[in-house]
Amino acid sequence: MNKVLGNKKSIAVFVLPAFIIYAIFVLVPIGYNIYVSFLQTDLMSPSKFVGVKNYINLFKDKTFTGALRNNILMVIGSLIAHLPLALLFGNILFQKIKGSHFFQTVFFLPSVICGVAVGLTWTFVYNSEFGLINKFLEIIGLESLQHVWLADKNLALFCIIVVVMWQFVGYHMVIQIAAMKNIPLSYYEAAEIDGASKWVQFKSITFPLIKPILKVDAVLIITGSLKYYDLVAVMTGGGPNHATELMSTYMFYQGFRTLKYGYSAAIGVILLILCMCSVLLSNFVFRTEQVEF
Amino acid sequence: MKTSTKERVFLVLKYVILIFFTILCLYPLLWLFLSSFKTNSELYSNPWGLPESFSLANYIQAITEGHILQYFGNSVIIAVSAVVIAVLLSSMVSYAIMRMQWKLSKVALQVFLLGMMIPVYAMIVPLFSMFNKMHLLNTHLAVIIPHIGISFPMAIFIMSGFMGALPKEMEEAAVMDGCNIYQIFFKIIMPISQSSIVTVAVVTFINIWNDLLLPQIFLTDSSKMTLPVGLTEFQGQYTTNYVVEIAAVIITIIPSIIVYIWLHKHIMEGMVAGAVKG
Numbered sequence: 001m002n003k004v005l006g007n008k009k010s011i012a013v014f015v016l017p018a019f020i021i022y023a024i025f026v027l028v029p030i031g032y033n034i035y036v037s038f039l040q041t042d043l044m045s046p047s048k049f050v051g052v053k054n055y056i057n058l059f060k061d062k063t064f065t066g067a068l069r070n071n072i073l074m075v076i077g078s079l080i081a082h083l084p085l086a087l088l089f090g091n092i093l094f095q096k097i098k099g100s101h102f103f104q105t106v107f108f109l110p111s112v113i114c115g116v117a118v119g120l121t122w123t124f125v126y127n128s129e130f131g132l133i134n135k136f137l138e139i140i141g142l143e144s145l146q147h148v149w150l151a152d153k154n155l156a157l158f159c160i161i162v163v164v165m166w167q168f169v170g171y172h173m174v175i176q177i178a179a180m181k182n183i184p185l186s187y188y189e190a191a192e193i194d195g196a197s198k199w200v201q202f203k204s205i206t207f208p209l210i211k212p213i214l215k216v217d218a219v220l221i222i223t224g225s226l227k228y229y230d231l232v233a234v235m236t237g238g239g240p241n242h243a244t245e246l247m248s249t250y251m252f253y254q255g256f257r258t259l260k261y262g263y264s265a266a267i268g269v270i271l272l273i274l275c276m277c278s279v280l281l282s283n284f285v286f287r288t289e290q291v292e293f
Numbered sequence: 294m295k296t297s298t299k300e301r302v303f304l305v306l307k308y309v310i311l312i313f314f315t316i317l318c319l320y321p322l323l324w325l326f327l328s329s330f331k332t333n334s335e336l337y338s339n340p341w342g343l344p345e346s347f348s349l350a351n352y353i354q355a356i357t358e359g360h361i362l363q364y365f366g367n368s369v370i371i372a373v374s375a376v377v378i379a380v381l382l383s384s385m386v387s388y389a390i391m392r393m394q395w396k397l398s399k400v401a402l403q404v405f406l407l408g409m410m411i412p413v414y415a416m417i418v419p420l421f422s423m424f425n426k427m428h429l430l431n432t433h434l435a436v437i438i439p440h441i442g443i444s445f446p447m448a449i450f451i452m453s454g455f456m457g458a459l460p461k462e463m464e465e466a467a468v469m470d471g472c473n474i475y476q477i478f479f480k481i482i483m484p485i486s487q488s489s490i491v492t493v494a495v496v497t498f499i500n501i502w503n504d505l506l507l508p509q510i511f512l513t514d515s516s517k518m519t520l521p522v523g524l525t526e527f528q529g530q531y532t533t534n535y536v537v538e539i540a541a542v543i544i545t546i547i548p549s550i551i552v553y554i555w556l557h558k559h560i561m562e563g564m565v566a567g568a569v570k571g
Contacts, residue, residue: 006394014386019386026443026445030415108557114503120528120538132321132340174565198303226412230506233509255417265418265419268414268418279409
Protein backbone atom coordinates (compact mmCIF):
# COMPACT_ATOMS: atom_id res chain seq x y z
CA MET A 1 0.00 0.00 0.00
CA ASN A 2 2.59 2.53 1.09
CA LYS A 3 4.78 1.44 -1.75
CA VAL A 4 2.10 2.42 -4.25
CA LEU A 5 0.97 5.64 -2.56
CA GLY A 6 4.45 6.75 -1.53
CA ASN A 7 6.18 6.23 -4.86
CA LYS A 8 8.18 9.40 -5.53
CA LYS A 9 7.97 9.06 -9.29
CA SER A 10 4.20 8.74 -9.46
CA ILE A 11 3.76 11.61 -7.00
CA ALA A 12 5.82 13.78 -9.34
CA VAL A 13 3.70 12.71 -12.31
CA PHE A 14 0.54 13.70 -10.45
CA VAL A 15 1.73 16.98 -8.99
CA LEU A 16 4.30 18.52 -11.32
CA PRO A 17 2.26 19.31 -14.45
CA ALA A 18 -0.22 21.44 -12.52
CA PHE A 19 2.44 22.90 -10.27
CA ILE A 20 4.65 23.97 -13.15
CA ILE A 21 1.78 25.74 -14.92
CA TYR A 22 0.69 27.32 -11.64
CA ALA A 23 4.21 28.46 -10.78
CA ILE A 24 5.08 29.89 -14.19
CA PHE A 25 1.75 31.51 -15.01
CA VAL A 26 0.46 32.54 -11.57
CA LEU A 27 3.17 32.73 -8.91
CA VAL A 28 6.04 34.12 -11.00
CA PRO A 29 3.88 36.84 -12.64
CA ILE A 30 2.78 38.09 -9.22
CA GLY A 31 6.38 38.58 -8.14
CA TYR A 32 7.35 40.00 -11.50
CA ASN A 33 4.40 42.38 -11.33
CA ILE A 34 5.71 43.86 -8.07
CA TYR A 35 9.07 44.38 -9.76
CA VAL A 36 7.49 46.00 -12.85
CA SER A 37 5.58 48.38 -10.59
CA PHE A 38 8.93 49.98 -9.66
CA LEU A 39 9.81 50.57 -13.31
CA GLN A 40 8.96 53.12 -15.91
CA THR A 41 8.48 50.90 -18.94
CA ASP A 42 6.57 50.33 -22.16
CA LEU A 43 7.98 46.76 -22.30
CA MET A 44 9.79 47.51 -25.58
CA SER A 45 12.44 50.16 -25.04
CA PRO A 46 14.86 49.83 -22.06
CA SER A 47 13.04 50.41 -18.80
CA LYS A 48 14.10 52.75 -16.02
CA PHE A 49 14.02 51.94 -12.30
CA VAL A 50 12.03 54.66 -10.59
CA GLY A 51 11.47 53.23 -7.09
CA VAL A 52 8.11 54.08 -5.54
CA LYS A 53 7.52 56.97 -7.92
CA ASN A 54 4.64 55.14 -9.66
CA TYR A 55 2.87 54.79 -6.32
CA ILE A 56 3.44 58.42 -5.40
CA ASN A 57 2.11 59.54 -8.78
CA LEU A 58 -0.91 57.25 -8.40
CA PHE A 59 -2.04 58.95 -5.24
CA LYS A 60 -1.54 62.36 -6.85
CA ASP A 61 -3.55 61.19 -9.88
CA LYS A 62 -7.12 62.51 -9.53
CA THR A 63 -8.48 59.81 -11.82
CA PHE A 64 -6.95 57.04 -9.71
CA THR A 65 -8.20 58.45 -6.42
CA GLY A 66 -11.58 58.85 -8.14
CA ALA A 67 -11.45 55.19 -9.19
CA LEU A 68 -10.56 54.20 -5.63
CA ARG A 69 -13.52 56.19 -4.36
CA ASN A 70 -15.80 54.55 -6.96
CA ASN A 71 -14.56 51.13 -5.87
CA ILE A 72 -15.38 51.99 -2.27
CA LEU A 73 -18.88 53.15 -3.29
CA MET A 74 -19.20 49.87 -5.20
CA VAL A 75 -18.24 47.94 -2.06
CA ILE A 76 -20.79 49.83 0.03
CA GLY A 77 -23.56 49.41 -2.56
CA SER A 78 -22.83 45.71 -2.90
CA LEU A 79 -22.74 45.22 0.86
CA ILE A 80 -26.18 46.84 1.19
CA ALA A 81 -27.75 44.73 -1.55
CA HIS A 82 -25.95 41.50 -0.90
CA LEU A 83 -26.21 41.26 2.86
CA PRO A 84 -29.54 42.66 4.17
CA LEU A 85 -31.49 42.23 0.95
CA ALA A 86 -30.11 38.77 0.19
CA LEU A 87 -30.73 37.82 3.80
CA LEU A 88 -34.36 38.94 3.53
CA PHE A 89 -34.91 36.82 0.41
CA GLY A 90 -32.93 33.96 1.89
CA ASN A 91 -34.92 33.94 5.09
CA ILE A 92 -38.23 33.97 3.22
CA LEU A 93 -37.16 31.11 0.95
CA PHE A 94 -35.58 29.08 3.74
CA GLN A 95 -38.91 28.76 5.51
CA LYS A 96 -40.93 26.08 3.83
CA ILE A 97 -42.69 28.24 1.29
CA LYS A 98 -44.22 26.91 -1.93
CA GLY A 99 -42.02 27.46 -4.98
CA SER A 100 -38.89 28.05 -2.91
CA HIS A 101 -36.73 26.07 -5.32
CA PHE A 102 -38.14 27.92 -8.33
CA PHE A 103 -37.48 31.34 -6.81
CA GLN A 104 -33.93 30.38 -5.81
CA THR A 105 -33.19 29.18 -9.33
CA VAL A 106 -34.59 32.35 -10.90
CA PHE A 107 -32.83 34.75 -8.50
CA PHE A 108 -29.51 32.98 -9.09
CA LEU A 109 -29.82 33.11 -12.88
CA PRO A 110 -28.35 36.60 -13.53
CA SER A 111 -25.07 35.68 -11.80
CA VAL A 112 -24.49 32.93 -14.38
CA ILE A 113 -24.95 35.16 -17.41
CA CYS A 114 -21.86 36.70 -18.96
CA GLY A 115 -21.15 40.18 -17.57
CA VAL A 116 -20.86 41.68 -21.05
CA ALA A 117 -24.34 40.47 -22.00
CA VAL A 118 -25.74 41.72 -18.69
CA GLY A 119 -24.06 45.08 -19.22
CA LEU A 120 -25.42 45.40 -22.74
CA THR A 121 -28.91 44.34 -21.61
CA TRP A 122 -28.90 47.12 -19.06
CA THR A 123 -27.48 49.67 -21.49
CA PHE A 124 -30.65 49.05 -23.47
CA VAL A 125 -32.81 49.26 -20.35
CA TYR A 126 -31.17 52.60 -19.48
CA ASN A 127 -31.25 53.86 -23.09
CA SER A 128 -32.67 57.36 -23.09
CA GLU A 129 -34.84 56.93 -26.17
CA PHE A 130 -36.33 53.44 -26.11
CA GLY A 131 -35.09 52.15 -22.74
CA LEU A 132 -37.52 50.59 -20.30
CA ILE A 133 -36.84 53.06 -17.49
CA ASN A 134 -37.54 56.26 -19.41
CA LYS A 135 -40.55 54.71 -21.13
CA PHE A 136 -41.89 53.59 -17.77
CA LEU A 137 -41.45 57.09 -16.32
CA GLU A 138 -43.32 58.42 -19.33
CA ILE A 139 -46.26 56.09 -18.72
CA ILE A 140 -46.66 57.03 -15.07
CA GLY A 141 -46.35 60.70 -15.97
CA LEU A 142 -42.99 61.44 -14.40
CA GLU A 143 -41.20 62.66 -17.53
CA SER A 144 -39.36 65.16 -15.38
CA LEU A 145 -37.36 62.27 -13.90
CA GLN A 146 -36.16 61.02 -17.27
CA HIS A 147 -32.41 61.12 -17.76
CA VAL A 148 -29.73 60.08 -20.19
CA TRP A 149 -28.76 57.72 -17.40
CA LEU A 150 -25.35 56.40 -18.38
CA ALA A 151 -24.11 59.63 -19.91
CA ASP A 152 -24.86 61.67 -16.78
CA LYS A 153 -21.68 61.85 -14.75
CA ASN A 154 -23.56 62.12 -11.46
CA LEU A 155 -25.84 59.18 -12.12
CA ALA A 156 -23.78 56.75 -14.19
CA LEU A 157 -21.95 55.08 -11.31
CA PHE A 158 -25.16 54.73 -9.34
CA CYS A 159 -26.81 53.08 -12.38
CA ILE A 160 -23.98 50.57 -12.61
CA ILE A 161 -24.14 49.78 -8.89
CA VAL A 162 -27.85 48.99 -9.33
CA VAL A 163 -26.93 46.44 -12.01
CA VAL A 164 -24.31 44.87 -9.73
CA MET A 165 -26.95 44.58 -7.03
CA TRP A 166 -29.38 43.01 -9.47
CA GLN A 167 -26.86 40.56 -10.87
CA PHE A 168 -25.44 39.10 -7.66
CA VAL A 169 -28.14 39.32 -4.99
CA GLY A 170 -29.31 35.79 -5.82
CA TYR A 171 -25.79 34.41 -5.65
CA HIS A 172 -25.26 35.68 -2.13
CA MET A 173 -28.76 34.60 -1.16
CA VAL A 174 -27.96 31.02 -2.15
CA ILE A 175 -24.74 31.13 -0.08
CA GLN A 176 -26.75 32.27 2.91
CA ILE A 177 -29.47 29.66 2.41
CA ALA A 178 -26.77 26.97 2.25
CA ALA A 179 -25.54 28.20 5.62
CA MET A 180 -29.08 28.16 7.05
CA LYS A 181 -29.54 24.56 5.95
CA ASN A 182 -26.69 23.53 8.24
CA ILE A 183 -28.60 24.62 11.32
CA PRO A 184 -30.22 21.61 13.05
CA LEU A 185 -34.00 21.66 12.62
CA SER A 186 -34.44 20.70 16.28
CA TYR A 187 -33.50 24.27 17.27
CA TYR A 188 -36.48 25.60 15.38
CA GLU A 189 -38.77 22.87 16.68
CA ALA A 190 -37.82 23.78 20.23
CA ALA A 191 -38.38 27.46 19.53
CA GLU A 192 -41.74 26.64 17.94
CA ILE A 193 -42.81 24.81 21.13
CA ASP A 194 -41.74 27.77 23.23
CA GLY A 195 -43.97 29.93 21.04
CA ALA A 196 -41.20 32.05 19.58
CA SER A 197 -42.30 34.12 16.59
CA LYS A 198 -40.57 33.82 13.21
CA TRP A 199 -38.78 37.12 13.82
CA VAL A 200 -37.50 35.96 17.22
CA GLN A 201 -36.38 32.68 15.62
CA PHE A 202 -34.46 34.60 12.99
CA LYS A 203 -32.94 36.99 15.50
CA SER A 204 -31.85 34.41 18.06
CA ILE A 205 -31.24 31.25 16.02
CA THR A 206 -30.66 31.86 12.32
CA PHE A 207 -28.70 35.08 12.44
CA PRO A 208 -26.18 34.19 15.18
CA LEU A 209 -25.56 30.77 13.67
CA ILE A 210 -24.92 31.95 10.12
CA LYS A 211 -22.78 34.89 11.25
CA PRO A 212 -19.50 33.12 10.38
CA ILE A 213 -20.71 32.55 6.81
CA LEU A 214 -21.94 36.11 6.60
CA LYS A 215 -18.40 37.24 7.39
CA VAL A 216 -16.96 35.04 4.64
CA ASP A 217 -19.68 36.33 2.35
CA ALA A 218 -18.79 39.91 3.23
CA VAL A 219 -15.21 39.22 2.16
CA LEU A 220 -16.45 37.74 -1.11
CA ILE A 221 -18.55 40.85 -1.65
CA ILE A 222 -15.65 43.18 -0.91
CA THR A 223 -13.07 41.34 -3.03
CA GLY A 224 -15.72 40.88 -5.74
CA SER A 225 -16.49 44.60 -5.80
CA LEU A 226 -12.78 45.39 -6.07
CA LYS A 227 -12.54 43.10 -9.08
CA TYR A 228 -15.57 44.21 -11.12
CA TYR A 229 -14.57 44.99 -14.65
CA ASP A 230 -16.95 43.75 -17.35
CA LEU A 231 -19.98 45.85 -16.46
CA VAL A 232 -18.15 49.16 -16.41
CA ALA A 233 -16.05 48.28 -19.44
CA VAL A 234 -19.21 47.60 -21.43
CA MET A 235 -21.69 50.10 -20.06
CA THR A 236 -19.61 53.27 -19.86
CA GLY A 237 -16.00 52.34 -20.56
CA GLY A 238 -15.10 54.34 -17.44
CA GLY A 239 -16.70 57.47 -18.76
CA PRO A 240 -18.27 59.98 -18.97
CA ASN A 241 -14.98 61.76 -18.34
CA HIS A 242 -13.66 59.00 -15.97
CA ALA A 243 -16.71 59.38 -13.69
CA THR A 244 -17.27 55.62 -13.47
CA GLU A 245 -13.63 54.55 -13.69
CA LEU A 246 -12.76 51.63 -11.38
CA MET A 247 -9.26 50.54 -10.44
CA SER A 248 -9.59 47.60 -12.83
CA THR A 249 -10.71 49.67 -15.82
CA TYR A 250 -8.14 52.35 -15.07
CA MET A 251 -5.46 49.70 -14.90
CA PHE A 252 -6.50 48.40 -18.31
CA TYR A 253 -6.55 51.93 -19.69
CA GLN A 254 -3.11 52.86 -18.36
CA GLY A 255 -1.49 49.56 -19.32
CA PHE A 256 -3.04 48.64 -22.60
CA ARG A 257 -4.19 51.98 -24.02
CA THR A 258 -1.45 54.43 -22.99
CA LEU A 259 1.23 51.71 -22.56
CA LYS A 260 2.40 52.82 -19.11
CA TYR A 261 2.98 49.29 -17.89
CA GLY A 262 4.84 50.23 -14.70
CA TYR A 263 2.03 52.51 -13.63
CA SER A 264 -0.53 49.86 -14.54
CA ALA A 265 1.37 47.20 -12.58
CA ALA A 266 1.35 49.46 -9.53
CA ILE A 267 -2.46 49.57 -9.67
CA GLY A 268 -2.39 45.76 -9.84
CA VAL A 269 -0.25 45.62 -6.71
CA ILE A 270 -2.62 47.93 -4.86
CA LEU A 271 -5.57 45.72 -5.85
CA LEU A 272 -3.66 42.65 -4.66
CA ILE A 273 -2.90 44.28 -1.31
CA LEU A 274 -6.53 45.35 -0.83
CA CYS A 275 -7.82 41.86 -1.64
CA MET A 276 -5.31 40.15 0.64
CA CYS A 277 -6.05 42.56 3.47
CA SER A 278 -9.77 41.86 3.36
CA VAL A 279 -9.17 38.08 3.27
CA LEU A 280 -6.62 38.12 6.10
CA LEU A 281 -8.83 40.38 8.16
CA SER A 282 -11.74 37.99 7.79
CA ASN A 283 -9.61 34.95 8.62
CA PHE A 284 -8.60 36.71 11.78
CA VAL A 285 -12.15 37.57 12.76
CA PHE A 286 -13.48 34.22 11.55
CA ARG A 287 -11.08 32.06 13.61
CA THR A 288 -12.13 33.66 16.87
CA GLU A 289 -15.75 32.67 16.42
CA GLN A 290 -15.90 29.06 15.28
CA VAL A 291 -19.37 27.63 15.88
CA GLU A 292 -19.89 23.94 16.50
CA PHE A 293 -23.29 22.35 16.09
CA MET B 294 -53.18 24.14 13.07
CA LYS B 295 -55.14 27.22 12.11
CA THR B 296 -53.24 30.02 10.47
CA SER B 297 -54.04 33.40 11.90
CA THR B 298 -54.95 36.40 9.75
CA LYS B 299 -51.64 37.99 10.65
CA GLU B 300 -49.71 35.03 9.30
CA ARG B 301 -51.75 35.01 6.14
CA VAL B 302 -51.04 38.70 5.57
CA PHE B 303 -47.35 37.97 6.02
CA LEU B 304 -47.51 35.11 3.55
CA VAL B 305 -49.13 37.32 0.93
CA LEU B 306 -46.51 39.99 1.60
CA LYS B 307 -43.73 37.45 1.13
CA TYR B 308 -45.12 36.33 -2.20
CA VAL B 309 -45.51 39.93 -3.31
CA ILE B 310 -41.79 40.50 -2.59
CA LEU B 311 -40.75 37.26 -4.28
CA ILE B 312 -42.88 37.74 -7.38
CA PHE B 313 -41.77 41.36 -7.69
CA PHE B 314 -38.12 40.32 -7.72
CA THR B 315 -38.84 37.42 -10.08
CA ILE B 316 -40.26 39.92 -12.55
CA LEU B 317 -37.26 42.17 -11.99
CA CYS B 318 -34.97 39.25 -12.80
CA LEU B 319 -36.76 37.91 -15.83
CA TYR B 320 -38.45 40.89 -17.44
CA PRO B 321 -35.32 42.64 -18.79
CA LEU B 322 -34.30 39.36 -20.43
CA LEU B 323 -37.77 38.75 -21.84
CA TRP B 324 -37.98 42.33 -23.11
CA LEU B 325 -34.63 41.91 -24.81
CA PHE B 326 -35.77 38.64 -26.36
CA LEU B 327 -38.91 40.24 -27.79
CA SER B 328 -36.96 43.28 -28.97
CA SER B 329 -34.57 41.06 -30.89
CA PHE B 330 -37.32 40.35 -33.43
CA LYS B 331 -38.29 43.97 -33.95
CA THR B 332 -37.08 46.40 -36.57
CA ASN B 333 -35.14 49.40 -35.40
CA SER B 334 -38.05 51.80 -35.86
CA GLU B 335 -40.39 49.40 -34.08
CA LEU B 336 -37.99 49.42 -31.11
CA TYR B 337 -38.50 53.16 -30.73
CA SER B 338 -42.22 53.32 -31.44
CA ASN B 339 -43.31 50.18 -29.62
CA PRO B 340 -40.85 49.23 -26.89
CA TRP B 341 -43.37 47.34 -24.70
CA GLY B 342 -45.47 45.24 -27.02
CA LEU B 343 -44.92 42.12 -29.06
CA PRO B 344 -43.03 42.47 -32.33
CA GLU B 345 -45.14 42.73 -35.48
CA SER B 346 -43.65 39.53 -36.81
CA PHE B 347 -41.14 37.08 -35.40
CA SER B 348 -38.69 37.66 -38.23
CA LEU B 349 -35.18 36.28 -37.91
CA ALA B 350 -33.63 39.07 -39.98
CA ASN B 351 -31.66 40.49 -37.03
CA TYR B 352 -30.26 37.09 -36.16
CA ILE B 353 -29.25 36.45 -39.74
CA GLN B 354 -27.51 39.82 -39.89
CA ALA B 355 -25.75 39.17 -36.55
CA ILE B 356 -24.49 35.84 -37.87
CA THR B 357 -23.52 36.86 -41.41
CA GLU B 358 -22.21 40.39 -40.85
CA GLY B 359 -21.38 40.21 -37.16
CA HIS B 360 -19.48 36.91 -37.31
CA ILE B 361 -21.16 35.87 -34.10
CA LEU B 362 -20.79 32.14 -34.88
CA GLN B 363 -17.06 32.58 -35.33
CA TYR B 364 -16.79 34.20 -31.90
CA PHE B 365 -18.95 31.40 -30.57
CA GLY B 366 -16.59 28.80 -32.00
CA ASN B 367 -13.54 30.53 -30.53
CA SER B 368 -15.23 30.64 -27.13
CA VAL B 369 -15.96 26.93 -27.35
CA ILE B 370 -12.36 26.06 -28.31
CA ILE B 371 -10.88 28.14 -25.49
CA ALA B 372 -13.34 27.14 -22.79
CA VAL B 373 -13.42 23.42 -23.60
CA SER B 374 -9.67 22.95 -23.85
CA ALA B 375 -8.99 24.96 -20.70
CA VAL B 376 -11.67 23.10 -18.74
CA VAL B 377 -10.51 19.62 -19.82
CA ILE B 378 -6.88 20.30 -18.89
CA ALA B 379 -7.74 22.16 -15.69
CA VAL B 380 -10.07 19.42 -14.47
CA LEU B 381 -7.66 16.60 -15.26
CA LEU B 382 -4.60 18.25 -13.71
CA SER B 383 -6.39 19.60 -10.66
CA SER B 384 -7.99 16.25 -9.86
CA MET B 385 -4.57 14.60 -10.12
CA VAL B 386 -3.05 17.14 -7.75
CA SER B 387 -5.96 16.87 -5.35
CA TYR B 388 -5.57 13.10 -5.29
CA ALA B 389 -1.84 13.32 -4.71
CA ILE B 390 -2.28 15.85 -1.93
CA MET B 391 -5.04 14.05 -0.10
CA ARG B 392 -4.14 10.38 -0.59
CA MET B 393 -0.49 9.94 -1.48
CA GLN B 394 2.22 10.03 1.16
CA TRP B 395 4.75 12.79 0.83
CA LYS B 396 6.11 15.37 3.23
CA LEU B 397 5.20 18.57 1.41
CA SER B 398 1.59 17.69 0.60
CA LYS B 399 0.07 20.14 3.11
CA VAL B 400 2.41 22.92 2.01
CA ALA B 401 1.50 22.30 -1.62
CA LEU B 402 -2.19 22.55 -0.75
CA GLN B 403 -1.63 25.87 1.01
CA VAL B 404 0.32 27.24 -1.94
CA PHE B 405 -2.48 26.33 -4.34
CA LEU B 406 -5.23 27.67 -2.09
CA LEU B 407 -3.35 30.94 -1.62
CA GLY B 408 -4.30 31.68 -5.23
CA MET B 409 -7.95 32.13 -4.24
CA MET B 410 -7.29 35.61 -2.93
CA ILE B 411 -5.16 36.79 -5.84
CA PRO B 412 -6.90 39.09 -8.32
CA VAL B 413 -5.99 38.47 -11.94
CA TYR B 414 -5.02 42.15 -12.26
CA ALA B 415 -1.91 41.45 -10.18
CA MET B 416 -0.43 39.30 -12.95
CA ILE B 417 -1.82 40.63 -16.18
CA VAL B 418 1.05 42.95 -17.12
CA PRO B 419 3.80 40.33 -16.60
CA LEU B 420 1.74 37.73 -18.48
CA PHE B 421 1.44 40.14 -21.37
CA SER B 422 5.18 40.67 -21.38
CA MET B 423 5.89 36.92 -21.11
CA PHE B 424 3.52 36.00 -23.93
CA ASN B 425 5.01 38.78 -25.99
CA LYS B 426 8.48 37.26 -25.59
CA MET B 427 7.18 33.72 -26.20
CA HIS B 428 5.36 34.91 -29.35
CA LEU B 429 2.11 33.60 -27.94
CA LEU B 430 0.19 36.87 -28.12
CA ASN B 431 -2.82 36.70 -30.39
CA THR B 432 -3.06 32.92 -30.11
CA HIS B 433 -5.73 30.99 -28.23
CA LEU B 434 -3.01 29.50 -26.04
CA ALA B 435 -2.37 32.92 -24.49
CA VAL B 436 -5.92 32.84 -23.11
CA ILE B 437 -6.12 29.11 -22.36
CA ILE B 438 -2.93 28.81 -20.28
CA PRO B 439 -3.62 31.60 -17.76
CA HIS B 440 -7.21 30.40 -17.40
CA ILE B 441 -5.93 26.94 -16.46
CA GLY B 442 -3.59 28.42 -13.87
CA ILE B 443 -6.25 30.71 -12.42
CA SER B 444 -8.77 27.89 -12.11
CA PHE B 445 -6.53 25.62 -10.01
CA PRO B 446 -7.15 27.11 -6.54
CA MET B 447 -10.93 26.78 -6.63
CA ALA B 448 -10.84 23.41 -8.43
CA ILE B 449 -8.33 21.93 -6.00
CA PHE B 450 -10.25 23.36 -3.08
CA ILE B 451 -13.48 21.63 -4.10
CA MET B 452 -11.85 18.38 -5.21
CA SER B 453 -9.47 17.90 -2.30
CA GLY B 454 -12.46 18.31 0.03
CA PHE B 455 -14.22 15.49 -1.79
CA MET B 456 -11.26 13.15 -2.18
CA GLY B 457 -10.18 13.56 1.43
CA ALA B 458 -13.51 12.08 2.49
CA LEU B 459 -13.28 8.87 0.39
CA PRO B 460 -12.83 5.60 2.33
CA LYS B 461 -9.29 4.13 2.34
CA GLU B 462 -10.53 0.57 1.86
CA MET B 463 -11.14 1.01 -1.86
CA GLU B 464 -7.54 1.75 -2.64
CA GLU B 465 -6.35 -1.04 -0.35
CA ALA B 466 -8.52 -3.55 -2.18
CA ALA B 467 -7.29 -2.27 -5.53
CA VAL B 468 -3.66 -2.57 -4.49
CA MET B 469 -4.34 -6.18 -3.34
CA ASP B 470 -5.73 -6.88 -6.79
CA GLY B 471 -2.48 -5.63 -8.26
CA CYS B 472 -3.62 -2.29 -9.68
CA ASN B 473 -0.96 0.34 -10.20
CA ILE B 474 -1.46 3.97 -9.18
CA TYR B 475 -2.69 5.08 -12.60
CA GLN B 476 -5.29 2.34 -12.74
CA ILE B 477 -6.44 3.26 -9.24
CA PHE B 478 -6.77 6.89 -10.22
CA PHE B 479 -8.40 6.57 -13.62
CA LYS B 480 -10.53 3.47 -13.02
CA ILE B 481 -11.62 3.99 -9.42
CA ILE B 482 -11.06 7.51 -8.14
CA MET B 483 -12.13 9.48 -11.21
CA PRO B 484 -15.43 7.62 -11.67
CA ILE B 485 -16.49 7.94 -8.05
CA SER B 486 -15.50 11.62 -7.97
CA GLN B 487 -17.82 12.26 -10.90
CA SER B 488 -20.13 14.66 -9.08
CA SER B 489 -17.34 16.93 -7.87
CA ILE B 490 -15.68 16.76 -11.28
CA VAL B 491 -18.89 17.92 -12.96
CA THR B 492 -19.23 20.73 -10.42
CA VAL B 493 -15.66 21.92 -10.98
CA ALA B 494 -15.96 21.61 -14.74
CA VAL B 495 -19.19 23.58 -14.90
CA VAL B 496 -17.99 26.40 -12.66
CA THR B 497 -14.66 26.69 -14.49
CA PHE B 498 -16.46 26.65 -17.80
CA ILE B 499 -18.78 29.49 -16.77
CA ASN B 500 -15.88 31.60 -15.52
CA ILE B 501 -13.92 31.17 -18.75
CA TRP B 502 -16.94 31.51 -21.04
CA ASN B 503 -17.93 34.81 -19.42
CA ASP B 504 -14.45 36.30 -19.16
CA LEU B 505 -13.79 39.52 -21.02
CA LEU B 506 -10.42 40.69 -19.71
CA LEU B 507 -7.97 38.01 -20.87
CA PRO B 508 -9.13 37.70 -24.49
CA GLN B 509 -9.44 41.48 -24.70
CA ILE B 510 -5.78 41.87 -23.72
CA PHE B 511 -4.10 38.85 -25.29
CA LEU B 512 -5.98 38.63 -28.60
CA THR B 513 -5.92 41.26 -31.32
CA ASP B 514 -7.36 39.57 -34.42
CA SER B 515 -11.10 39.83 -34.70
CA SER B 516 -11.15 36.28 -36.13
CA LYS B 517 -9.73 34.89 -32.86
CA MET B 518 -11.98 36.77 -30.43
CA THR B 519 -14.37 35.15 -27.99
CA LEU B 520 -18.06 35.97 -27.64
CA PRO B 521 -17.82 38.60 -24.87
CA VAL B 522 -15.17 40.59 -26.79
CA GLY B 523 -17.13 40.10 -30.00
CA LEU B 524 -20.20 41.59 -28.34
CA THR B 525 -18.26 44.70 -27.36
CA GLU B 526 -17.19 45.07 -31.00
CA PHE B 527 -20.86 45.17 -31.98
CA GLN B 528 -21.24 48.22 -29.81
CA GLY B 529 -19.02 50.32 -32.02
CA GLN B 530 -20.24 48.89 -35.31
CA TYR B 531 -23.96 49.18 -34.87
CA THR B 532 -24.38 52.33 -32.83
CA THR B 533 -27.65 53.08 -34.59
CA ASN B 534 -28.87 49.62 -35.49
CA TYR B 535 -29.53 48.35 -31.98
CA VAL B 536 -31.70 45.40 -32.88
CA VAL B 537 -28.84 43.46 -34.45
CA GLU B 538 -26.78 43.98 -31.33
CA ILE B 539 -29.74 42.82 -29.24
CA ALA B 540 -29.99 39.66 -31.34
CA ALA B 541 -26.27 39.04 -30.75
CA VAL B 542 -26.74 39.41 -26.99
CA ILE B 543 -29.59 36.89 -27.12
CA ILE B 544 -27.41 34.42 -29.03
CA THR B 545 -24.83 34.77 -26.26
CA ILE B 546 -27.29 34.39 -23.41
CA ILE B 547 -29.39 31.48 -24.70
CA PRO B 548 -26.75 28.72 -24.31
CA SER B 549 -25.96 29.90 -20.78
CA ILE B 550 -29.63 29.76 -19.84
CA ILE B 551 -30.09 26.30 -21.37
CA VAL B 552 -27.03 24.93 -19.57
CA TYR B 553 -28.22 26.61 -16.39
CA ILE B 554 -31.68 25.03 -16.58
CA TRP B 555 -30.06 21.67 -17.27
CA LEU B 556 -27.32 21.76 -14.61
CA HIS B 557 -28.50 24.41 -12.17
CA LYS B 558 -28.00 22.17 -9.13
CA HIS B 559 -24.33 21.62 -9.93
CA ILE B 560 -23.83 25.25 -10.87
CA MET B 561 -25.38 26.63 -7.70
CA GLU B 562 -23.55 24.11 -5.53
CA GLY B 563 -20.21 24.75 -7.19
CA MET B 564 -20.41 28.51 -7.25
CA VAL B 565 -21.21 28.76 -3.55
CA ALA B 566 -18.90 25.90 -2.46
CA GLY B 567 -15.95 28.19 -1.93
CA ALA B 568 -17.84 30.41 0.46
CA VAL B 569 -19.70 27.82 2.46
CA LYS B 570 -16.86 25.39 3.10
CA GLY B 571 -14.15 28.02 3.42
